[in-house]
Amino acid sequence: xxxxxxxxxxxxxxxxxxxxxxxxxxxxxxxxxxxxxxxxxxxxxxxxxxxxxxxxxxxxxxxxxxxxxxxxxxxxxxxxxxxxxxxxxxxxxxxxxxxxxxxxxxxxxxxxxxxxxxxxxxxxxxxxxxxxxxxxxxxxxxxxxxxxxxxxxxxxxxxxxxxxxxxxxxxxxxxxxxxxxxxxxxxxxxxxxxxxxxxxxxxxxxxxxxxxxxxxxxxxxxxxxxxxxxxxxxxxxxxxxxxxxxxxxxxxxxxxxxxxxxxxxxxxxxxxxxxxxxxxxxxxxxxxxxxxxxxxxxxxxxxxxxxxxxxxxxxxxxxxxxxxxxxxxxxxxx
Amino acid sequence: xxxxxxxxxxxxxxxxxxxxxxxxxxxxxxxxxxxxxxxxxxxxxxxxxxxxxxxxxxxxxxxxxxxxxxxxxxxxxxxxxxxxxxxxxxxxxxxxxxxxxxxxxxxxxxxxxxxxxxxxxxxxxxxxxxxxxxxxxxxxxxxxxxxxxxxxxxxxxxxxxxxxxxxxxxxxxxxxxxxxxxxxxxxxxxxxxxxxxxxxxxxxxxxxxxxxxxxxxxxxxxxxxxxxxxxxxxxxxxxxxxxxxxxxxxxxxxxxxxxxxxxxxxxxxxxxxxxxxxxxxxxxxxxxxxxxxxxxxxxxxxxxxxxxxxxxxxxxxxxxxxxxxxxxxxxxxxxxxxx
Amino acid sequence: xxxxxxxxxxxxxxxxxxxxxxxxxxxxxxxxxxxxxxxxxxxxxxxxxxxxxxxxxxxxxxxxxxxxxxxxxxxxxxxxxxxxxxxxxxxxxxxxxxxxxxxxxxxxxxxxxxxxxxxxxxxxxxxxxxxxxxxxxxxxxxxxxxxxxxxxxxxxxxxxxxxxxxxxxxxxxxxxxxxxxxxxxxxxxxxxxxxxxxxxxxxxxxxxxxxxxxxxxxxxxxxxxxxxxxxxxxxxxxxxxxxxxxxxxxxxxxxxxxxxxxxxxxxxxxxxxxxxxxxxxxxxxxx
Numbered sequence: 001x002x003x004x005x006x007x008x009x010x011x012x013x014x015x016x017x018x019x020x021x022x023x024x025x026x027x028x029x030x031x032x033x034x035x036x037x038x039x040x041x042x043x044x045x046x047x048x049x050x051x052x053x054x055x056x057x058x059x060x061x062x063x064x065x066x067x068x069x070x071x072x073x074x075x076x077x078x079x080x081x082x083x084x085x086x087x088x089x090x091x092x093x094x095x096x097x098x099x100x101x102x103x104x105x106x107x108x109x110x111x112x113x114x115x116x117x118x119x120x121x122x123x124x125x126x127x128x129x130x131x132x133x134x135x136x137x138x139x140x141x142x143x144x145x146x147x148x149x150x151x152x153x154x155x156x157x158x159x160x161x162x163x164x165x166x167x168x169x170x171x172x173x174x175x176x177x178x179x180x181x182x183x184x185x186x187x188x189x190x191x192x193x194x195x196x197x198x199x200x201x202x203x204x205x206x207x208x209x210x211x212x213x214x215x216x217x218x219x220x221x222x223x224x225x226x227x228x229x230x231x232x233x234x235x236x237x238x239x240x241x242x243x244x245x246x247x248x249x250x251x252x253x254x255x256x257x258x259x260x261x262x263x264x265x266x267x268x269x270x271x272x273x274x275x276x277x278x279x280x281x282x283x284x285x286x287x288x289x290x291x292x293x294x295x296x297x298x299x300x301x302x303x304x305x306x307x308x309x310x311x312x313x314x315x316x317x318x319x320x321x322x323x324x325x326x327x328x329x330x331x332x333x334x
Numbered sequence: 335x336x337x338x339x340x341x342x343x344x345x346x347x348x349x350x351x352x353x354x355x356x357x358x359x360x361x362x363x364x365x366x367x368x369x370x371x372x373x374x375x376x377x378x379x380x381x382x383x384x385x386x387x388x389x390x391x392x393x394x395x396x397x398x399x400x401x402x403x404x405x406x407x408x409x410x411x412x413x414x415x416x417x418x419x420x421x422x423x424x425x426x427x428x429x430x431x432x433x434x435x436x437x438x439x440x441x442x443x444x445x446x447x448x449x450x451x452x453x454x455x456x457x458x459x460x461x462x463x464x465x466x467x468x469x470x471x472x473x474x475x476x477x478x479x480x481x482x483x484x485x486x487x488x489x490x491x492x493x494x495x496x497x498x499x500x501x502x503x504x505x506x507x508x509x510x511x512x513x514x515x516x517x518x519x520x521x522x523x524x525x526x527x528x529x530x531x532x533x534x535x536x537x538x539x540x541x542x543x544x545x546x547x548x549x550x551x552x553x554x555x556x557x558x559x560x561x562x563x564x565x566x567x568x569x570x571x572x573x574x575x576x577x578x579x580x581x582x583x584x585x586x587x588x589x590x591x592x593x594x595x596x597x598x599x600x601x602x603x604x605x606x607x608x609x610x611x612x613x614x615x616x617x618x619x620x621x622x623x624x625x626x627x628x629x630x631x632x633x634x635x636x637x638x639x640x641x642x643x644x645x646x647x648x649x650x651x652x653x654x655x656x657x658x659x660x661x662x663x664x665x666x667x668x669x670x671x672x673x
Numbered sequence: 674x675x676x677x678x679x680x681x682x683x684x685x686x687x688x689x690x691x692x693x694x695x696x697x698x699x700x701x702x703x704x705x706x707x708x709x710x711x712x713x714x715x716x717x718x719x720x721x722x723x724x725x726x727x728x729x730x731x732x733x734x735x736x737x738x739x740x741x742x743x744x745x746x747x748x749x750x751x752x753x754x755x756x757x758x759x760x761x762x763x764x765x766x767x768x769x770x771x772x773x774x775x776x777x778x779x780x781x782x783x784x785x786x787x788x789x790x791x792x793x794x795x796x797x798x799x800x801x802x803x804x805x806x807x808x809x810x811x812x813x814x815x816x817x818x819x820x821x822x823x824x825x826x827x828x829x830x831x832x833x834x835x836x837x838x839x840x841x842x843x844x845x846x847x848x849x850x851x852x853x854x855x856x857x858x859x860x861x862x863x864x865x866x867x868x869x870x871x872x873x874x875x876x877x878x879x880x881x882x883x884x885x886x887x888x889x890x891x892x893x894x895x896x897x898x899x900x901x902x903x904x905x906x907x908x909x910x911x912x913x914x915x916x917x918x919x920x921x922x923x924x925x926x927x928x929x930x931x932x933x934x935x936x937x938x939x940x941x942x943x944x945x946x947x948x949x950x951x952x953x954x955x956x957x958x959x960x
Contacts (some may be wrong), residue, residue, distance in 0.1 A: 008757065013786070013789065015750050016790065017790050017793050017794050020790065020794070021795070024799055025798075025799065025802060027807060028799070028802045028803055028806060029802070127358040140364075150688070150938075150939065150942070151935065153634045153938065154880065154934040154935050154937065154938030154939075155882045155931055156887060156934060157933055158887065158888070158891055158906075159827070159927055159931055162915075162923075162927065163927075164741065165915070166915060169914075170915060170918075182954070188932070203862075206770065231441070231443065231446040232444070232445045232446060232448055232449045232450070234441070234447075235441055236460065236801075237447070237450070238396070238398060238433070238439050238441060239433060239434050239438070239439070239460075239461055239464075239511075240429075240430040240431065240432070240433030240434050240458050240464060240465065241461065241464045242430075242463075242464045245460055245463075245464065248384050248450065249449065249456075249460065250449050253449075253451050253452075254449070254450070254451060257451070265793075267791060267797075269795070269797065271795055271797055272797040272885075272888055275797075275888070275892065276888055276891060276892075279891060279892065289799070290891075291892055292895065294801070294805055294892060294894065295893055302801075302802065302805070306798045306799075306801070306802060307797060309798055310794065310795055310798060313792060313795045314794065314795070316794055327451065328450055328451060329450070329453075329497075330450060330495070330497050330782060333498060334494060
């Protein structure tokens with residue numbers, strides 16, 4: 001049955017992955033050879049500040065409390081989950097005393113806006129163009145696109161991002177070289193502001209759509225080429241069914257199925273690309289925030305961002321996976 | 335045979351697979367000079383071992399020639415409403431409209447011929463809407479329902495997805511679909527292969543029912559001589575891309591002339607006969623590298639020197655024709671006596 | 674399979690030829706790093722910010738280091754990291770794939786559950802945390818090992834399905850019925866099928882590892898004293914090489930890594946096309 005064979009195992013996996021992910025995030029700093037408190041103090045020292053021993057003792061206590069490192073591991077672990085469920089990750093160290101959740105809330109819309117749009121755009125763009133290229137795979141333009149994708153596909157995100165930045169930010173100054181909006185302009189729902197945001201988002205979005213699109217293009221082209229050779233497509237052609245109908249209901253419908261699964265799988269890996277994009281373009285999203293947290297050794301902020309991202313990404317993957325049976329009756333009705 | 339009885343006629347039909355291989359081309363002569371005349375209101379059988387070119391012949395007759403298969407020579411004529419036309423002279427649109435309304439096809443291996451993500455009724459709808467104008471979706475579903483009922487299949491299959499149907503049921507749906515628009519010619523390629531015997535009977539019966547109802551032509555390909563004996567009116571035997579014998583089915587079984595046909599028939603089990611069943615020795619030849627002369631001569635127990643050198647032409651003995659040197663003289667003599 | 678005829682077939686593909694030549698060039702670059710006139714960790718070995726000259730082919734950077742020799746070391750270290758990561762993750766993937774595919778049943782379900790977990794979980798974030806805590810203790814070898822732990826899951830699945838199909842083949846049944854020990858069956862009969870597949874996933878995984886190392890470097894999560902393609906790029910970015918228009922500095926690691934990635938990708942595409950003409954595109958291992 002659908003429930004027993006598909007839904008329940010999938011939900012089980014979802015909760016288990018979140019549980020394990022968060023647990024790992026909890027234990028990694030505690031198992032590491034240096035604990036965050038020592039590291040923070042070492043960092044403060046390395047900036048050349050003199051600290052007298054009494055002051056150090058105070059600092060150690062304060063930091064231990066702040067990082068939730070007091071008490072036994074079990075108590076800390078329980079406490080970690082309780083705080084997580086309340087969305088409380090303590091206060092940030094590098095923007096003391098702003099609560100971590102506050103910083104995340106500020107950065108989240110930028111990342112979601114950029115990531116969501118580019119993911120959807122590159123998926124759609126890659127699948128549509130790839131589908132057409134797969135349908136007409138013996139045509140010249142299809143072969144040309146295939147050849148171009150062979151070049152674009154293996155290039156890593158940051159190279160494309162850097163290349164676009166150098167070309168359109170420095171050599172031809174068509175687009176701003178960083179930020180989410182012009183500094184000092186107040187956010188508002190005016191046309192001017194929206195245009196400003198779009199102008200800033202253009203290069204980072206282009207870099208991601210270009211690469212993501214090339215990869216979706218290749219898989220989609222291959223899948224459509226294979227589906228086109230399937231018996232049921234041949235049969236529809238044999239039966240004189242209209243070409244447009246064969247294209248959409250027979251080929252594209254079926255070729256989309258593996259691409260839905262692939263979308264779910266790629267969502268899990270999406271942040272590594274976004275992180276680089278945000279760093280290269282100084283985009284004020286979660287990736288950039290994480291970068292700042294890493295460079296300043298802000299553990300609470302790092303744990304907050306990572307825990308939330310794990311929950312968010314696994315949930316997204318789950319949603320895509322749960323949507324899959326809507327498209328595939330073979331899963332729905334066993 | 336009156337010319338007006340003929341629905342399908344070929345002239346020296348040749349269709350080869352041309353494959354690119356390192357260092358040149360390889361040519362597989364799957365259909366190599368086929369002459370056929372198929373009549374209205376009959377079930378015409380094509381028999382032969384696998385790899386003799388039966389399925390390719392069917393595709394070529396249906397004008398379904400895709401690379402690497404190529405029509406090399408000859409033509410296929412259909413007659414529709416008293417008019418004869420060359421099917422290869424039609425353009426893509428005309429050919430599309432001809433399919434399913436005038437001629438329909440039941441492909442080999444019905445397991446995977448239905449779109450797995452739509453219900454059977456949607457497949458019906460796609461066929462109907464592509465060939466009929468001005469019907470609403472409801473009307474088309476209604477037509478599908480009536481059609482299924484008439485053929486004695488359960489109506490519930492319309493609401494099913496392909497993977498929910500058994501192999502035999504899928505095969506029957508494929509046959510039913512072919513009859514949907516009352517075509518004049520139905521091609522059925524190995525419709526009983528891969529089905530168990532009980533299911534085979536149901537499928538064969540369905541084919542017969544459809545022919546009786548529509549009074550059309552069904553061209554049935556199968557390697558199973560038992561089914562030919564049960565179903566077909568006339569029968570041809572194919573060997574290495576050519577037709578080596580053709581006659582009324584009863585005549586072929588009673589009086590097989592070609593040694594190869596004799597092997598095919600003798601290999602069938604019969605009631606009361608306890609003798610050993612003998613089939614043709616050796617393997618069918620590779621269509622890419624045919625023996626000289628008569629392609630059957632390396633396997634033929636009655637081979638003569640001439641069989642190695644020259645290919646036998648058709649010998650006509652009334653309605654019975656055979657391409658074999660054993661019968662060539664007799665045919666010539668009869669021909670001389672009659673004229 | 675005769676190696677000679679395989680290679681002849683592969684060399685008919687222009688992509689294989691291009692990839693082979695580029696890789697040969699990069700490996701040569703890595704090899705000559707052994708003859709470098711100086712230790713790559715020394716700062717101010719040469720005057721800073723020199724333009725390319727006969728003395729310093731690609732000029733020097735703001736740390737007073739020769740860009741050419743830095744690049745040679747970077748290619749060498751990045752290749753070592755990717756080979757370590759590739760080989761160790763192949764070990765895990767082959768072991769998991771073989772055991773899951775051959776044993777089936779509960780073992781298979783448990784192993785695949787773990788594998789799927791690795792596929793679904795945002796591994797990169799966990800990698801980030803780990804790298805952050807141990808970056809100072811990392812060397813080329815441990816970086817490779819760390820990446821290996823994260824890059825095996827997808828290929829374990831691929832190998833498992835290959836084993837599953839082998840298990841259904843006639844020769845497996847014959848071997849079992851004639852009492853061949855499991856280990857002998859797996860190593861003697863299955864390895865010839867598994868090896869080419871593992872090799873083609875190895876190349877994909879190597880380029881994934883190089884890319885991951887560069888990503889981690891750019892965030893600043895690797896040991897910056899070890900020259901790799903990633904740290905080279907990171908130093909250039911740190912010194913604002915783009916703003917200063919020091920193209921010889923920033924473009925060296927960029928061009929080299931683009932060459933490397935395209936070469937590895939083309940190599941893998943042409944090999945996997947040779948192995949199975951239907952799967953023309955493969956996903957990059959652990960991507």
